[in-house]
Amino acid sequence: MASIARIAPLLVLLLAQGCATPPRSLYADLGGRDGVDAIALELLSRTSDDSRIAHHFRNANIVRLHEKLVELICVEAGGPCVYSGASMAEAHAGRGLTEADFNALVENLIDAMESLDVPRRAQFRLLERLAAMHGEVLAPPRPRQARDDAASPPQDPTAAHRSGR
Numbered sequence: 001m002a003s004i005a006r007i008a009p010l011l012v013l014l015l016a017q018g019c020a021t022p023p024r025s026l027y028a029d030l031g032g033r034d035g036v037d038a039i040a041l042e043l044l045s046r047t048s049d050d051s052r053i054a055h056h057f058r059n060a061n062i063v064r065l066h067e068k069l070v071e072l073i074c075v076e077a078g079g080p081c082v083y084s085g086a087s088m089a090e091a092h093a094g095r096g097l098t099e100a101d102f103n104a105l106v107e108n109l110i111d112a113m114e115s116l117d118v119p120r121r122a123q124f125r126l127l128e129r130l131a132a133m134h135g136e137v138l139a140p141p142r143p144r145q146a147r148d149d150a151a152s153p154p155q156d157p158t159a160a161h162r163s164g165r
């Protein structure tokens with residue numbers, strides 16, 4: 001009992017300190033608005049020079065893409081932003097993106113963050129958030145028509161003829 005009484009003030013002090021200094025947000029670790037802006041810019045610059053995936057962005061509106069990327073990363077990192085772009089499924093539907101495309105983009109993002117000296121822990125945390133979007137980016141829901149066609153495969157027009165009916 002005596003020992004608890006001795007450490008109690010220390011515990012109170014530690015708790016008070018913990019409350020006074022909230023953990024830094026990922027947004028802060030990425031460098032806030034300027035940091036996120038620079039990461040998105042560097043990612044797009046590396047991607048447009050990357051012959052593996054640059055063709056996907058041939059007709060892209062890069063100014064808008066940069067703006068939406070900044071918003072998205074900011075929100076994912078817990079920053080004070082609102083994402084106003086298309087959902088990941090909508091934005092990537094019908095683009096035929098592959099696992100290799102996704103990996104190439106992630107590689108460019110890592111290189112971008114390395115070149116900007118983003119702390120490794122913050123890099124991992126952001127990558128973790130973006131990896132969760134993998135399914136939406138690569139496997140957008142199929143259009144209704146394709147789903148209906150798969151549910152009822154087309155009839156063989158020669159079947160009736162062959163069966164003699």
Ligand code: HEM
Nearest residue numbers: 053056057060061068069072085086091101102105130133
């Ligand atoms: C986690 C991974 C990804 C994220 C977070 C992401 C994020 C975004 C965002 C925020 C937009 C803008 C949506 C809008 O305009 O409303 C977008 C569009 C687009 N993304 Fe991605 N993307 C990812 C993966 C990829 C990959 C792997 C590719 C191709 C290699 C790709 C190609 C495109 C293209 C071509 C557009 C449309 C640009 C335009 O038409 O202006 N994205 N993406």
